[in-house]
Amino acid sequence: MATPATTAATSAVSVRLDALIAQRLAARALVLAASRKVAADSSGIKTSRFRGRGVDYVESRAYQPGDDIRSMDWRVTARTGRPHTKVFQEERERSVLFVLDHNPSMQFGTRVRFKSVQAARAAALIAWSAVRGGDRVGAVGFGGGVTGEVRPAGGPRGALRCLRSFVEWDALARATQTASPLSEALERTRRLARPGSLVIVATDGFCADAAAQAPLTRLATHCDIKVLMLTDxxxxxxxxxxxxxxxxxxxxxxxxxxxxxxxxxxxxxxxxRRATFVDAARKLGIAVLPVDTRDELARSLALLGLALAARRGAA
Known part of the structure; x- marks a missing residue:
């Protein structure tokens, strides 16, 4: 029979489903605190839904100065002889896509827990926060022999699908101990992420390769990217x-x-070892949030919680 000390030790070096489910309570507090902050900051401001670069095509209209040339409707333009642009309806439910690094360097930690465990805990906290706010969650795993993908889905079932995958991927990575480059994961993520998705990359940055620059740039063009930089x-x-x-x-x-x-x-x-990825991310305006293995996640991810709540407030 496992003792409390044994269970705690196991939870520090391997991802456990019960520990990820427990993040649901912390997510509730994170959402409430962030929502109050956004409500206070936007008091008196009328918000409304708007049309932007989403996934649902609405109509084509005459081109106006300032329109994004990537939205040009070339068929209508050719047919009418006048430039037209496509209009998209912003999606009500945004997809939040986690990209979790399972390379051998993540199976390390000298304070409280492994980086791999902290990354999964952080993703679980954000996943519960996202589905509580009506968003869908999905995931991409890489490194350590992991090549799994979870297509975005909403509600508690969507969150649980991701959490179960985190546990399975962690077990496979600990048994396999092989490395994969970041570029490979970003290419897979680019195929899965729809325009307007929030992509959260949880890594220690050691897997970054020169080839990652191109898919990262293309992904940043259509998605909002945040990096959780795991450290010990x-x-x-x-x-x-x-x-x-x-x-x-x-x-x-x-x-x-x-x-x-x-x-x-x-x-x-x-x-x-981290500089390649950190420099590339910052040049693209991507926020890099440090997450230490000792951190209390509700505090270190407070800014990310604010970003999620602010987006909902503007929807």
Missing amino acids: ALELAAPPRGRYTFAIGGERRRFEFGDGAHDGAWVEAFRR
Whole structure:
């Protein structure tokens, strides 16, 4: 029979369905706090539904200065001899699509829990928040032999489908321990994400490759992207003075810490591994939210909760 200590230890290194379901309570508080904040900030402002780049075609009308050229209706333009543009109706239910990194580097953590576990917990919290607000949720998993996809669906059933996949993908990744590049996941995400979707990429950034720039740019053109950058304390600062033994690629290697040069090189090595993705995201105006393995998620994801609530308030 598992003891509370054993259960807690297991929850720290592997994704458990009961822990993800428990995020539903935290999501309720997150939604309520964010909704109150948005209501206070927008007091006296009349909101209404608007037409924009969504997924439902409404009509074609004569081109007006400032219209997006990507919405040009070339068939009507050719038939009438005058430029026309397509008008789309904004979707009432937006899709929230999670892209979860399961590469070996995510199976790591020295404080409270693994990065992989914290990523799944964060996705679960946002998923419950999204379906509570009427949005649909889906997911794409990559790395560690994971190639699964969950098409967006609404309500508690939609959230539970994602949560069960998070658990299954985590178990497969821990058993497989193979790596996949970010570019591969973004290409799959681009095929699944509909225009106007919110795409949340949960990763430690180590999987970023040069080829990821192109699909990230194309995805950012039609979707709202947020990055949850998973970190652990040992990646942000060198360990205390002393000699340490690490298992690297099946080999055991010893490191000695305590001098400034070695400690600085340690931190810089982790920073460089993330820099490719962080720099690419920021150049595209994509928000990068740091999420530490120690974080209380309701607090660290408060800004994301505000973004979700603000979008609903404008719908």
